[in-house]
Amino acid sequence: MELVKMQRYESYRDSGVDWIGIVPTHWSVTRLGSLFEERRTKVSDEDFPPLSVTKNGILPQLDSAAKTKDGDNRKLVKAGDFVINSRSDRKGSSGVSDRNGSVSLINIVLKPRNVLPKFCNYVLKSNAFIEEYYRVGRGIVADLWTTRYDEMRTMMLVIPPSQEQTAIANFLDQKTAQIDEAIAIKERQIELLKERKQIIIQKAVTQGLNPNVPMKDSEVEWIGKVPKHWIVSKIGMYSKVFNGSTPNREISRYWLNGTIPWISSGKVNDFIVNEPSEYISESALRECSLRVFPKGTIIIGIVGQGKTRGTTARLNLDTTINQNVAGIIPSKFLSSDFLHLYLIQAYSQIRNQGQGSNQEALNCSIVSSFPVVIPAMEEQQKIIEFIENQSLLIEQSISIQAEQIEKLKEYKTTLINSAVTGKIKVTDEN
Structure with missing residues (x-):
């Protein structure tokens, strides 16, 4: 997508505001408080539908969200109001509401008085304004601060005549929609590339690389046919599977000055585990029946409702x-x-083997009995090399798409900032 080539205004002047810089001579520089009225009316979410203030704007709260029962403890929002979360950990959560409703008290609700709501949405959601908005806030704790209306109302804004406000808002509606569409296309391309990678892995590890090789029924429904010379067996027949444990954290000698690597279940998301989560001591190893798993062991998450259960990584x-x-320790016949x-390609199948009354879970017995197909070691190595080469090409393509997405997002930010501060000239003809 080519950058829009835009003209500049005929003359500029210094706005006197650092984050704004120069502005068109005929634009006004004024305090935010003169353009908006703070709406402070308290209401109940039983009377006014609850709204969520997000980075994507003001959205209806999910029906599953709990309703409050302690009276009027939310702020009224009317269609056309601008709402912004005052806390720095919610930076960028703001927008103009297209409906009446209510929001939590942590938000600031502004009723536009002398500015077009659609234009103010772009101004107050611009990256330049957002950074300045949180800069003038006050700290709650070291890494968290909030900006109250008293600080916000003194901020300076640059405002064009109403006709230009409309032209700029319409221009940005069109251009940002085009950028968002381009981003969505590239995000879909990334998803398709990831799907292609999974298909390549699945086909290679269950069917091999030779499309003309004689096949046989694996007698495992989700695997289907496999090369006739491959072995169809169970993981436990070609590997040893063991569980781990966590030394008692109340016994300090188990953890103090530890030298033996120990990993938690979160490490299964690393794909390749290069660093431990923590270290334990020699006494912990002896007294807690812990086993040291060798490099090359495959670890698999065995509990959890999230994606961890069934996810694997190599140590x-x-x-x-x-x-x-x-931990799955393969024999010499299994790479x-x-x-x-x-x-990896059997993730859904092994995950669904989980069983348990309170929490779906795998165990060593289930993992050991899970079906596996085994080519000769030489063929395993060829399959690994093929997948690695194909994966590298796909990852390179994904990186290119991701870089282009970031450039589009940066361009969108720059375009909005430039338009609402007058750095580019926007007219009805644009």
Whole structure:
């Protein structure tokens, strides 16, 4: 997408405001408080539908969200009002509401008086304004601060005549929609590339690389047919599967000055585990029945409702593991990398093996009995090399798309900032 080539205004003057810089001579520089009226009316979300203040604007709150029962403890919002979250940890959560409703008290609600609501939406959501808005706030704690209306109302804004406000808002509506569409297309391309990668892995580790090889029924429904010379077996027949544990944290000698790597279940999301979560002591290893799993072990998350259960990673160090992870130590007939790739494509199948009354879970027995296909070691290595080469090409394509998305987002930010501060000239003809 080519950058829009825009003209500049005929003459400029210094706005006297650092974050705004120069502005068109005929634009006004005025305090925010003269353009908006703070709406402070308190209401109940039982009378006025609750709204969420997000980075994507003001949206209806989910029906599943709990309603309050302690009276009028929310702020009234009317269609056309601008709402912004005052806390720095919600930076960018703001927008003009297209409906009546209510928001939590942490938000500031502004009723536009002398400015077009659609234009003010772009001004007050511009990156330049947002940074300045939180800069003038006051600290709550070291890394959290809030901006009250008393600070906000003194901020300076630059405002063009009403006709130009309309032209700028319409221009930005059109251009940002085009940019958002381009971003959505590239995000979809990334998803398709990821799907392609999964298909390549699934086909290679279950069907091999030779499309003309004789096939046989694996007798496993989700695997289907496999090369006739491959072995169809169980993980436990070609690997050893063990659980881990967590030393008692109340016993300080188990953790103080530890030298033995120990990992938690979150490490299964690393794909390749290069660093431990923590270190434990020699006494913890002896007294807590912990096993040191060798480099090359495949670890798998065995509990959890999130994505962790069934997710696998390969250890690139000798380490102990906790009880929410199982370690799979392949035999000499099964490549660690091949098994890892196989389990990646079988994620949904092994995840769904989980069982338990309170929390769906896997265990060492379930993992051991999970079906696996095993080519000869030489063929495993060829499959690994093929997948690595194909994955590299796909990841390079994904990186290119991701870089282009970032450039589009940067361009969108620059375009909005430039338009609402008069750095580019926008007219009805644009």
